[in-house]
Amino acid sequence: MPLLFVITLLWAFSFSLIGVYLSGQVDAWFSVLSRILLATLVFLPFLKPRLLVSKDIALLMGAGAIQLGLMYSFYYHSFLFLSVPEVLLFTVMTPIYVTLVNDLLDKQFHPRFLLAAAVATLGAIAIRYDGINENFVTGLLLVQGANLCFATGQVLYKRQFSQRNIPQHSVFGWFFVGASMVAIICYALFGNPERLPQTTTQWGVLVYLGVIASGLGYFGWNKGATQVDVGTLAVMNNLLIPAGIVVNVLIWNRDADLLRLALGGGIILLALAFNSPNLGKTRIADNP
Numbered sequence: 001m002p003l004l005f006v007i008t009l010l011w012a013f014s015f016s017l018i019g020v021y022l023s024g025q026v027d028a029w030f031s032v033l034s035r036i037l038l039a040t041l042v043f044l045p046f047l048k049p050r051l052l053v054s055k056d057i058a059l060l061m062g063a064g065a066i067q068l069g070l071m072y073s074f075y076y077h078s079f080l081f082l083s084v085p086e087v088l089l090f091t092v093m094t095p096i097y098v099t100l101v102n103d104l105l106d107k108q109f110h111p112r113f114l115l116a117a118a119v120a121t122l123g124a125i126a127i128r129y130d131g132i133n134e135n136f137v138t139g140l141l142l143v144q145g146a147n148l149c150f151a152t153g154q155v156l157y158k159r160q161f162s163q164r165n166i167p168q169h170s171v172f173g174w175f176f177v178g179a180s181m182v183a184i185i186c187y188a189l190f191g192n193p194e195r196l197p198q199t200t201t202q203w204g205v206l207v208y209l210g211v212i213a214s215g216l217g218y219f220g221w222n223k224g225a226t227q228v229d230v231g232t233l234a235v236m237n238n239l240l241i242p243a244g245i246v247v248n249v250l251i252w253n254r255d256a257d258l259l260r261l262a263l264g265g266g267i268i269l270l271a272l273a274f275n276s277p278n279l280g281k282t283r284i285a286d287n288p
Contacts, residue, residue, distance in 0.1 A: 003224035004236045007217050012243035014213045015084050016252050021205045023079035027195035031206060032072040033187040038210025040176035047173035051166055059160055060171065061178030067153015068218060069182025074145035081139035088244045090143035095234035097151035102230045119267065154233065158225045172219050
């Protein structure tokens with residue numbers, strides 16, 4: 001679980017970087033493409049194709065296509081309709097999707113996981129719920145599409161690698177290859193080459209998001225997902241919300257209700273404690 005906390009802190013900056021420096025200025029499809037291609041380049045040198053059979057490679061590419069390729073397609077466009085805090089707020093359903101996707105694949109129901117996710121969702125909602133703009137329906141649907149893709153990819157990856165003794169950095173390149181295929185097709189169909197980055201700052205943000213936030217971040221997050229049970233994974237998804245708002249407030253001086261932030265963050269931590277009474281025992285193999 002410590003790995004999930006580290007990646008949460010790392011990703012806390014991504015929301016504001018996208019909202020402040022890229023949204024409405026750089027073509028969203030190009031942002032998605034560049035971020036994924038840079039992440040792919042990070043892991044291609046470590047790729048050892050013989051470690052996985054063709055079926056497993058296809059499954060890993062599929063997880064990447066869903067969790068990263070499709071998710072980014074929804075996620076980046078949501079910033080055209082919503083503010084950074086609103087995007088953060090609308091991600092509160094991700095834990096529910098994590099538990100429900102896992103239950104759907106297991107063909108059974110885990111009430112403890114769903115309850116932990118529901119408590120975390122209440123905590124996230126408590127953080128910030130104020131006026132939303134006229135485009136909120138479109139933005140809400142885009143974020144929910146991103147949430148569902150992100151949750152599905154996490155669960156698929158966790159189920160594939162929780163019980164396997166494979167050096168994950170030697171196969172994770174397939175994850176980004178699958179995501180790259182989606183990003184290339186989307187940019188070819190919908191991209192606007194006239195809206196490429198115009199400043200050094202914008203290029204720098206894209207490099208950071210691609211190499212660090214995506215490349216190292218998604219590997220760390222998915223590896224961390226294999227070390228915890230599904231309920232803890234669901235709760236950890238919502239810790240991104242207070243972390244992202246704190247970064248947004250401290251660095252970019254956005255208005256936020258600090259009392260609500262503290263209250264909501266406390267509720268999320270209680271949900272995490274409820275699901276994992278013994279935080280030291282993080283390897284719970286609840287999936288085949």
